[in-house]
Amino acid sequence: MGDGHSKEDIKKHVKLYIGIFIALLVGTVVTVLAAYVDLGHKMNIALALLIASVKAFLVAGFFMHLTSEKKTIYTILACTVVFFIGLMALTVIAHFDVPTIAGSGH
Amino acid sequence: MEVPYTSKPRPDTGLYNAKVGIWLFLASEVMLFGALFSSYILLRVNALEGTWPHGLLNIPIGTFNTAVLITSSITVVMAWASLKLGQFNRFKIYQGITILCALAFMVIKSVEYKDKFTHYQVWLKDGETIRGHIEVPGIEGKPWFMTHKKLEAMEAVDHITIHPDPKPHVASAGGEAPEAHKSENHGGAEEHAHEPRRIEKADIKRLSAFVPAHSTYFAIYFTLTALHALHVMGGALVMAYLWGPGSKMWKTDPERFTNRIEVSGLFWHFVDLVWIFLFPVLYLL
Structure with a gap:
């Protein structure tokens, strides 16, 4: 049930793949154009990462079939997400954890 | 000894083994690139005001290379879909295009690197x-x-x-x-x-x-893009094998061969995914 790999399903998928391909190309052009528009430094960064995340979702979700995978894969990826967040959190903590050296002005 | 579940799903996971394997591997890859991305963030956030370079990379070339990788990502999934539909000849074409895209990406990246080494x-x-x-x-x-x-x-x-x-x-x-010579009305x-x-x-x-020693920006630029390029080369080698000698398996065990294409495709999509983040982060921001 719902494996989605019968010949009819594959034919439907192919249409979806082409749609995503076009969306990814459009996304690339939009990212480049958005970089030339001055929205303020932080907004530019946020927008670029947002577009990249949407593109990443399209690739992972459909090209890598993550929207319809088995539970084992989701479990593996859930662990990855936890560790990835931990890694980034450590980076943020490191950024704020700068020792004050007396008299150095830092 | 026969390795079980190379094509049939294992009852407990519902997946053939290689698929669990590749996802575990990709999970470790996420951490590898994640560590380097976090280094990038730390270097950038702590760079002294005005010292982080901008506009030193060639955006049109980078955009074109992004399109090349995206194209290879659709052809790799089309190659797998062709096998699912039993069309081996179409698989050969799509897989071939994917490999050519990988080569094109590497050639373009080399030209970019060369420009940096002489600038x-x-x-x-x-x-x-x-x-x-x-x-x-x-x-x-x-x-x-x-x-x-x-x-x-x-x-x-x-x-x-x-x-x-x-x-x-x-x-x-x-x-x-x-080369873009602007008129003299500056x-x-x-x-x-x-x-x-x-x-x-x-x-x-x-x-x-513009080599790694130039600045922390170029140090992390070369680290990230070179590691990514190694992944492109590795993926291209595997896909070339599966396009050439490895494709004999289609005759003896088509299901298992299709799975191999799926697994190598998953890796390839991951390489594309990394680039989706590398491109804006290094070229545009």
Whole structure:
């Protein structure tokens, strides 16, 4: 049930793949154009990462079939997400954890 | 010994083994690239005001290379879909295009790297910095990997000539090709910016090509893109094997062969995914 790999399903998928391909190309052009528009430094960064995340979702979700995978894969990826967040959190903590050296002005 | 579940799903996971394997591997890859991305963030956030370079990479080339990778991502999934539909000949075409895209990506990346290795920044002792291409007496063509230390050791050389970039210093978001000659209606100082300029060796404080030693930006740029390029090469090798000799398996065990294409495709999509983040982070922001 719902494996989605019968010949009819594959034919439907192919249409979806082409749609995503076009969306990814459009996304690339939009990212480049958005970089030339001055929205303020932080907004530019946020927008670029947002577009990249949407593109990443399209690739992972459909090209890598993550929207319809088995539970084992989701479990593996859930662990990855936890560790990835931990890694980034450590980076943020490191950024704020700068020792004050007396008299150095830092 | 027969390895079980190479094509049939294992009852407990519902997956053939290689698929669990590749996802575990990709999970570790996420951490590998994640560590380097976090290094990038730390380097960038802690860079002194105004020292993080902008617009030093060629955006049109980077955009084109992004499109090349995206194209290879659709062909790799089409190759798998073709096998699912039993169309081996179409698989051969799609897989072939994927490999060509991988090669194209590597060629373009090499050209970009070469441009960086022969493009320079000079810091003068009076505080001025100039970017451009240099000529060193006694060296044919554009010198590669020149540094002030190497210049120092060249006793016969007392000066270099620099061809400053059309848009000195203030490259904002635009990474225009140096050849793009703008008309002369610029303001005073910029008008002479294109003209070659002689610089005495004694006036040079530092000279560096756009190599990892140039700055933390280029250090992380080369680390990230070179690691990514290694992944492209590795993926291309596997896909080339599966396109060529490895495709014999289609006759003996088509299901297992289709799974191999799916697994190599998953890796390839991951490589594309990394680039989706690398491109804006390194080229645009």
